[in-house]
Amino acid sequence: MVQPVIGLTLDSEPPGGYSKTHGWYALRENYCDAVARAGGLPILLPHEPEQAKAYLALIDGLVVTGGAFDVDPALFGATTRHQTVTTKDRRTAFELAVTRGAVGADKPVLGICGGQQLLNVALGGTLIQHIPDEVPGALAHEQPNPRTEAGHVVAVSPGTLLHRITGMAELPVNSAHHQAVKALAPGFVVDAVAPDGIVEGIEDPGKRFLIGVQWHPEYFISAGDSRLFAAFIAAARR
Secondary structure: OOOOEEEEEOEEEOOEOOEOOOOEEEOOHHHHHHHHHOOOEEEEEOOOHHHHHHHHHHOOEEEEOOOOOEOOHHHHOOOOOOOOOOEOHHHHHHHHHHHHHHHHOOOOEEEEOHHHHHHHHHOOOOEEOOHHHHOOOOOOOEOOOOOOOOOEEEEEOOOOHHHHHHOOOEEEEOOEOOOEEOOOOOOOEEEEEOOOOOEEEEEOOOOOOEEEEOOOHHHOOOHHHHHHHHHHHHHHHO
16 A cells, blocks of 8 residues: 655744744644554654645645634735634744645645634635634633543534544544634535534535544544545545
């Protein structure tokens, strides 16, 4: 079997901690472990927007990872910015470029947590900027318990690719976000929803594999998470 090359986007941090003189890249090991466990070859993608095409020529699939930051609301037409919003503009510029390129080439894309939000914005959708202020009675989507445990469940929509992949009508998921999908980008459908109505999964049925999930499947909270990575890697082999 061909081992597909999977590009993963990186987070970035300013000087301090690991490097006191320069900014630095970071990624939890379990992102790479999840790709490798499913049969892919993970490679990491620095934030070079002008090199997005060159990176795309090297990879068979793309994982847009999460991070402790937000997409600039101006990118989805908002005229105000919630006080909780923080941005990493060069990271976002690169992720927009590489994601749009991958979608245009119909390469498999998996967006995780903030990666789902990036997918939606990249293709024309909008975001809830701060769930507690926009969704009355919302769950604690920034769960207080460890990310290795479930924070809540999601209902998986029948007939969707996510449902066919997981074989589950309900998934236990972890939760580490304060934003979420608001208006869907054209072509997307909702494939998972939290009990409070927050969109937890999106997909484009017209693409080979284009799925975003609001949780972190790289923690393998359920069998559905393993199946999601396996299906992603299988799609990247074709």
